[in-house]
Amino acid sequence: xxxxxxxxxxxFDYGLRLTDTCWNTYERTATGLGPEVFGFVGPDGNxxxxxxxxxxxxxxxxxNGFYSYNDTMWAxxxxxxxxxxxxxxxxxxxxxxxxxxxxxxxxxSIEKYCKTDGGYVGIDDVRLVKQESYINQTETFLFAEVLKxxxxxxxxxxxxxxxxxxxxxxxxxxIAPPLLDTYALTRWVGPIEPFRxxxxxxxxxxxxxxxxxxxxxxxxxxxxxGTSWRLRHRVxxxx
Numbered sequence: 001x002x003x004x005x006x007x008x009x010x011x012f013d014y015g016l017r018l019t020d021t022c023w024n025t026y027e028r029t030a031t032g033l034g035p036e037v038f039g040f041v042g043p044d045g046n047x048x049x050x051x052x053x054x055x056x057x058x059x060x061x062x063x064n065g066f067y068s069y070n071d072t073m074w075a076x077x078x079x080x081x082x083x084x085x086x087x088x089x090x091x092x093x094x095x096x097x098x099x100x101x102x103x104x105x106x107x108x109s110i111e112k113y114c115k116t117d118g119g120y121v122g123i124d125d126v127r128l129v130k131q132e133s134y135i136n137q138t139e140t141f142l143f144a145e146v147l148k149x150x151x152x153x154x155x156x157x158x159x160x161x162x163x164x165x166x167x168x169x170x171x172x173x174x175i176a177p178p179l180l181d182t183y184a185l186t187r188w189v190g191p192i193e194p195f196r197x198x199x200x201x202x203x204x205x206x207x208x209x210x211x212x213x214x215x216x217x218x219x220x221x222x223x224x225x226g227t228s229w230r231l232r233h234r235v236x237x238x239x
Contacts, residue, residue, distance in 0.1 A: 001162070004093055005179075016094070019086045021065075023102055026083060028064040029126045032109035034083055037074035038066045068127055078122030078135050079114065081145035081171070088149040092162055103153040110146075145171040 003012025025034040039048045041061055047053065051069040053061070061067040068075045084106055091099035113131070114120045120142055122135030148171050152160060160167070166176045 001089060001093070012093070015086075016090055019083075019090045022083045022086060024064070025066055026102075026106060026109075028066070029068070030129050031077070031113045031123065031126045032105055033077040033113065033123070033126045034080075035068045035075045035077065035126050036080075038068055040066055075125045075127055076122055076135060077114075077126050079110070079120065079139045079142040079146060081141050081149060084146055084149045084153075085171070088153045089162075091153050092157060100153055103150055107150055141170075 001015075003009065003015055022034070025038050026032055029035065039051075039053060039057075039061075041047050041058070051074070053067050053069070057067040057069070084103060087099050087102050087106075090096070091103070110120065113123055113129075116134065119138050121138055123131050124133050124135065125131065160173050163179075164176055165173045167173050
Protein backbone atom coordinates (compact mmCIF):
# COMPACT_ATOMS: atom_id res chain seq x y z
CA UNK A 1 0.00 0.00 0.00
CA UNK A 2 2.90 2.33 0.68
CA UNK A 3 4.20 1.68 -2.81
CA UNK A 4 0.87 2.66 -4.34
CA UNK A 5 0.49 5.71 -2.12
CA UNK A 6 3.93 7.06 -3.04
CA UNK A 7 3.87 5.71 -6.61
CA UNK A 8 7.06 3.78 -5.87
CA UNK A 9 7.28 0.72 -8.12
CA UNK A 10 10.26 -0.69 -6.21
CA UNK A 11 8.37 -0.81 -2.92
CA PHE A 12 5.23 -2.07 -4.64
CA ASP A 13 6.99 -4.95 -6.41
CA TYR A 14 8.92 -5.85 -3.27
CA GLY A 15 5.63 -6.14 -1.36
CA LEU A 16 4.22 -8.50 -3.97
CA ARG A 17 7.36 -10.63 -3.86
CA LEU A 18 7.12 -10.87 -0.08
CA THR A 19 3.50 -11.94 -0.43
CA ASP A 20 4.53 -14.65 -2.90
CA THR A 21 7.21 -15.87 -0.48
CA CYS A 22 4.71 -16.11 2.36
CA TRP A 23 2.19 -17.91 0.19
CA ASN A 24 4.87 -20.41 -0.84
CA THR A 25 5.06 -21.58 2.79
CA TYR A 26 1.37 -22.49 2.52
CA GLU A 27 1.34 -23.98 -0.94
CA ARG A 28 4.30 -26.30 -0.38
CA THR A 29 3.11 -28.05 2.78
CA ALA A 30 1.06 -31.24 2.91
CA THR A 31 -1.94 -29.42 4.36
CA GLY A 32 -1.74 -26.23 2.32
CA LEU A 33 -1.30 -24.22 5.53
CA GLY A 34 1.84 -22.43 6.64
CA PRO A 35 3.93 -23.25 9.73
CA GLU A 36 4.30 -20.83 12.61
CA VAL A 37 8.06 -20.61 11.95
CA PHE A 38 10.13 -21.55 8.94
CA GLY A 39 13.78 -21.23 8.00
CA PHE A 40 16.00 -20.20 5.10
CA VAL A 41 19.57 -20.96 4.16
CA GLY A 42 21.47 -17.83 3.21
CA PRO A 43 23.94 -17.44 0.33
CA ASP A 44 26.77 -17.80 2.86
CA GLY A 45 25.34 -21.06 4.18
CA ASN A 46 24.09 -19.59 7.45
CA UNK A 47 20.69 -20.80 8.62
CA UNK A 48 17.96 -18.90 10.38
CA UNK A 49 16.65 -20.08 13.73
CA UNK A 50 18.18 -21.98 16.61
CA UNK A 51 16.94 -25.44 15.60
CA UNK A 52 19.29 -27.25 13.22
CA UNK A 53 17.54 -28.72 10.18
CA UNK A 54 17.76 -32.42 9.43
CA UNK A 55 18.86 -33.84 6.10
CA UNK A 56 15.20 -34.21 5.17
CA UNK A 57 14.61 -30.57 6.07
CA UNK A 58 17.47 -29.44 3.84
CA UNK A 59 16.22 -31.62 1.01
CA UNK A 60 12.82 -29.96 1.39
CA UNK A 61 14.54 -26.57 1.35
CA UNK A 62 16.35 -27.28 -1.91
CA UNK A 63 13.06 -28.14 -3.55
CA ASN A 64 10.80 -25.51 -2.01
CA GLY A 65 12.96 -22.58 -0.89
CA PHE A 66 12.25 -22.88 2.84
CA TYR A 67 12.10 -25.57 5.49
CA SER A 68 9.93 -26.24 8.52
CA TYR A 69 11.81 -26.94 11.70
CA ASN A 70 12.19 -30.59 12.62
CA ASP A 71 11.06 -29.59 16.10
CA THR A 72 7.30 -29.92 15.64
CA MET A 73 6.54 -27.26 18.24
CA TRP A 74 7.15 -24.68 15.48
CA ALA A 75 5.33 -26.46 12.66
CA UNK A 76 1.84 -25.67 13.93
CA UNK A 77 -0.86 -23.47 12.42
CA UNK A 78 -3.15 -21.72 14.86
CA UNK A 79 -5.47 -19.97 12.40
CA UNK A 80 -3.22 -16.96 11.87
CA UNK A 81 -4.40 -14.31 9.39
CA UNK A 82 -1.26 -12.49 8.24
CA UNK A 83 -0.66 -14.33 4.96
CA UNK A 84 -4.32 -14.06 3.98
CA UNK A 85 -4.26 -10.39 4.94
CA UNK A 86 -1.30 -9.76 2.63
CA UNK A 87 -3.00 -11.80 -0.06
CA UNK A 88 -6.09 -9.60 0.23
CA UNK A 89 -4.06 -6.41 -0.20
CA UNK A 90 -2.25 -7.90 -3.20
CA UNK A 91 -5.62 -8.72 -4.78
CA UNK A 92 -6.96 -5.21 -4.23
CA UNK A 93 -3.75 -3.63 -5.51
CA UNK A 94 -3.43 -5.69 -8.69
CA UNK A 95 -6.78 -7.29 -9.50
CA UNK A 96 -4.89 -10.49 -10.34
CA UNK A 97 -7.23 -13.46 -9.83
CA UNK A 98 -4.34 -15.66 -8.69
CA UNK A 99 -4.81 -14.11 -5.26
CA UNK A 100 -8.45 -15.18 -5.24
CA UNK A 101 -7.38 -18.70 -6.18
CA UNK A 102 -4.93 -18.69 -3.28
CA UNK A 103 -7.60 -17.49 -0.87
CA UNK A 104 -9.92 -20.25 -2.05
CA UNK A 105 -7.18 -22.85 -1.57
CA UNK A 106 -6.46 -21.63 1.96
CA UNK A 107 -10.14 -21.68 2.86
CA UNK A 108 -10.42 -25.25 1.58
CA SER A 109 -7.44 -26.28 3.70
CA ILE A 110 -8.86 -24.64 6.80
CA GLU A 111 -12.17 -26.37 6.18
CA LYS A 112 -10.47 -29.73 5.63
CA TYR A 113 -7.87 -29.76 8.40
CA CYS A 114 -9.06 -27.32 11.07
CA LYS A 115 -12.78 -28.03 11.29
CA THR A 116 -13.98 -30.19 14.17
CA ASP A 117 -17.37 -31.01 15.62
CA GLY A 118 -16.99 -28.14 18.06
CA GLY A 119 -15.63 -25.50 15.70
CA TYR A 120 -12.34 -24.56 14.06
CA VAL A 121 -9.03 -25.15 15.82
CA GLY A 122 -5.33 -24.99 15.06
CA ILE A 123 -3.32 -28.02 13.98
CA ASP A 124 -0.05 -29.21 15.49
CA ASP A 125 1.92 -29.93 12.33
CA VAL A 126 1.20 -28.54 8.87
CA ARG A 127 3.45 -31.22 7.39
CA LEU A 128 1.10 -34.04 8.35
CA VAL A 129 -2.11 -34.76 6.49
CA LYS A 130 -3.36 -36.81 9.44
CA GLN A 131 -3.05 -34.92 12.71
CA GLU A 132 -2.22 -36.78 15.90
CA SER A 133 -3.66 -33.95 17.99
CA TYR A 134 -5.07 -30.45 17.69
CA ILE A 135 -4.58 -27.10 19.38
CA ASN A 136 -7.58 -27.12 21.68
CA GLN A 137 -8.74 -23.55 21.19
CA THR A 138 -10.21 -21.24 18.60
CA GLU A 139 -8.40 -17.93 18.29
CA THR A 140 -10.63 -14.88 18.07
CA PHE A 141 -8.72 -13.61 15.06
CA LEU A 142 -10.25 -16.43 13.03
CA PHE A 143 -13.48 -14.43 13.03
CA ALA A 144 -12.06 -10.91 13.28
CA GLU A 145 -9.39 -11.30 10.60
CA VAL A 146 -9.15 -14.61 8.72
CA LEU A 147 -12.79 -14.80 7.68
CA LYS A 148 -12.99 -11.05 7.11
CA UNK A 149 -10.02 -10.98 4.74
CA UNK A 150 -11.26 -14.05 2.92
CA UNK A 151 -14.66 -12.42 2.48
CA UNK A 152 -13.17 -9.14 1.29
CA UNK A 153 -11.01 -10.96 -1.26
CA UNK A 154 -14.17 -12.09 -3.05
CA UNK A 155 -16.52 -9.18 -2.48
CA UNK A 156 -16.89 -6.01 -4.56
CA UNK A 157 -13.75 -3.85 -4.13
CA UNK A 158 -16.05 -0.93 -3.34
CA UNK A 159 -16.94 -2.73 -0.12
CA UNK A 160 -14.45 -1.10 2.28
CA UNK A 161 -12.75 0.75 -0.56
CA UNK A 162 -9.10 1.16 0.43
CA UNK A 163 -9.07 4.69 -0.96
CA UNK A 164 -11.61 5.58 1.70
CA UNK A 165 -10.87 3.19 4.56
CA UNK A 166 -7.85 2.08 6.57
CA UNK A 167 -7.86 -1.38 8.15
CA UNK A 168 -5.91 -1.50 11.41
CA UNK A 169 -3.83 -4.37 12.76
CA UNK A 170 -6.90 -6.08 14.24
CA UNK A 171 -8.80 -5.72 10.95
CA UNK A 172 -11.12 -2.94 12.12
CA UNK A 173 -11.96 -0.62 9.20
CA UNK A 174 -11.57 3.07 9.99
CA ILE A 175 -12.45 6.02 7.76
CA ALA A 176 -9.23 7.30 6.19
CA PRO A 177 -8.26 10.98 6.16
CA PRO A 178 -8.24 12.73 2.78
CA LEU A 179 -5.24 12.02 0.56
CA LEU A 180 -2.55 14.65 0.27
CA ASP A 181 -1.60 15.95 -3.15
CA THR A 182 2.00 14.78 -2.75
CA TYR A 183 3.91 12.84 -0.14
CA ALA A 184 7.54 13.74 0.52
CA LEU A 185 10.04 13.34 3.32
CA THR A 186 11.11 16.53 5.03
CA ARG A 187 13.50 16.10 7.92
CA TRP A 188 14.19 14.09 11.03
CA VAL A 189 13.31 15.93 14.22
CA GLY A 190 14.31 15.25 17.78
CA PRO A 191 17.32 13.42 19.16
CA ILE A 192 17.23 9.78 20.13
CA GLU A 193 16.51 9.51 23.82
CA PRO A 194 19.41 7.88 25.72
CA PHE A 195 17.44 4.81 26.79
CA ARG A 196 16.29 4.15 23.24
CA UNK A 197 19.82 4.57 21.94
CA UNK A 198 21.02 1.97 24.43
CA UNK A 199 18.23 -0.36 23.35
CA UNK A 200 19.19 0.02 19.70
CA UNK A 201 22.84 -0.68 20.50
CA UNK A 202 21.83 -3.75 22.50
CA UNK A 203 19.75 -5.04 19.59
CA UNK A 204 22.65 -4.55 17.20
CA UNK A 205 24.99 -6.37 19.58
CA UNK A 206 22.60 -9.32 19.75
CA UNK A 207 22.39 -9.42 15.98
CA UNK A 208 26.15 -9.64 15.69
CA UNK A 209 26.59 -12.23 18.42
CA UNK A 210 23.86 -14.75 17.58
CA UNK A 211 22.89 -15.53 14.01
CA UNK A 212 19.44 -16.84 14.87
CA UNK A 213 18.52 -13.47 16.37
CA UNK A 214 19.51 -11.49 13.30
CA UNK A 215 16.07 -10.89 11.90
CA UNK A 216 14.37 -10.19 15.22
CA UNK A 217 17.11 -7.91 16.50
CA UNK A 218 17.26 -5.78 13.42
CA UNK A 219 13.49 -5.45 13.34
CA UNK A 220 13.55 -4.32 16.97
CA UNK A 221 16.26 -1.80 16.14
CA UNK A 222 14.28 -0.40 13.25
CA UNK A 223 11.12 -0.14 15.35
CA UNK A 224 12.95 1.66 18.12
CA UNK A 225 14.48 4.08 15.67
CA GLY A 226 11.12 4.67 14.10
CA THR A 227 9.49 5.51 17.42
CA SER A 228 12.36 7.74 18.47
CA TRP A 229 12.59 9.87 15.36
CA ARG A 230 9.36 11.32 14.07
CA LEU A 231 9.21 11.61 10.33
CA ARG A 232 7.18 14.58 9.15
CA HIS A 233 5.45 14.89 5.82
CA ARG A 234 4.46 17.99 3.96
CA VAL A 235 2.34 18.73 0.94
CA UNK A 236 4.35 20.01 -2.00
CA UNK A 237 2.30 22.34 -4.11
CA UNK A 238 3.31 24.30 -7.15
CA UNK A 239 2.99 28.00 -6.63
